[in-house]
Amino acid sequence: MEIVFIRHGQTDVNKDNRIQGAQVDAELNDYGREYAQKAAKNFDESQFDVVYSSPMKRAVETAEIFTKGQKQIKLDDRLLEFDFDDWDGKKMADLAKKYPDVMDPWGKVNRNYVKYAPNGETYEEFDQRCGEFLDEMYHKYSDKKVLVVAHGRLIRMMTAHYLTNGDMDKIDTMNNSALTKFSVRAGIPRLIYYNRLLA
Template sequence: MELYLVRHGQSQANANHIMQGAKIDQPLTDKGRMQANETKEKLSGIQFDKIFVSPLKRASETAEIIVGSQVTVTFDPRLVEFDYGKWDGQRIEDLVANYPEYFKNASNFKNSWRVSGGETYEKAQKRLSNFMNSLGLDNNDQVLVVSHGMTIKLWLALLLNTNNPERIAEPENAEYTHFSFYHGIPILKAYSK
């Protein structure tokens, strides 16, 4: 299987530096639509067999730009963004000022759920693992997934078998990450292209 993970294009919340998790559902900006069109060009030579998309607007808009409205996509709630709890919708600079221990030391962020009431890394990775198991890795499918930055970051940590997701940078808006699976083993081919 060839798996292409695409982060959505810039959303209004991204442009306004708002923490945007599973509860914030804002559309793309003009820049975000342009980014999605650039990714469409990068992926234009690939005929996808399956397309899965987070049901949030920013992801569904990105997917429609990349594959068009005539292609069938499957919306899957397991692909939504990480849930930041009560931090969703707040200005990032305010969160950094009020909770520096979670933002100035990246290794502490995994414990932010204790304050934010949001999701744990383990819970997010469990839903992503469940999704991966439903794909069937030993096939020749070309699979496109349009999802979110933190979700993809945690997915990468899962696929690369690392317990330190904070060492992985989130992909940029509308960029893709490509994995090949050989006998179920993930091989990273491209990151944030």
């Protein structure tokens, strides 16, 4: 199986450096839309046998841009972004000031954030749903090419599931509209590229 992930285009929530998890269903902003369209010109959607997307607006629109109306897009709730619950929509700078112990050296929220947002998703829960999705893809499409359009943190965890036993803190966040590709043979995943920009 070959599986390619695309992170959705930029939203105003991204631009404002706010937490954008499963509770925030933002649309692409003008820049995000234009950049995704520019990148999609260098992307060949015809090579994929199946296309999956998060059901969130920013992912669906990005999937539509990259597939150019040529592919059916299957929506899957397991591709929803990480659920920060009460923290969704909050400014990263405010959280960093108030809870410095849950910010990593790259300015991202780490796994300990649930001390202050107890209803949020844990890394373990997140890894489990990502792993279930990946296992199903391999079971169904072991000799196919799969395209998945989703979210920055989710793609980090998909990558971490394959490479670091679910330790997402070892994986950087992809840029908006960037691509990551894995080749999986005999159940063994190999990273081909990560955070590739097409424009």
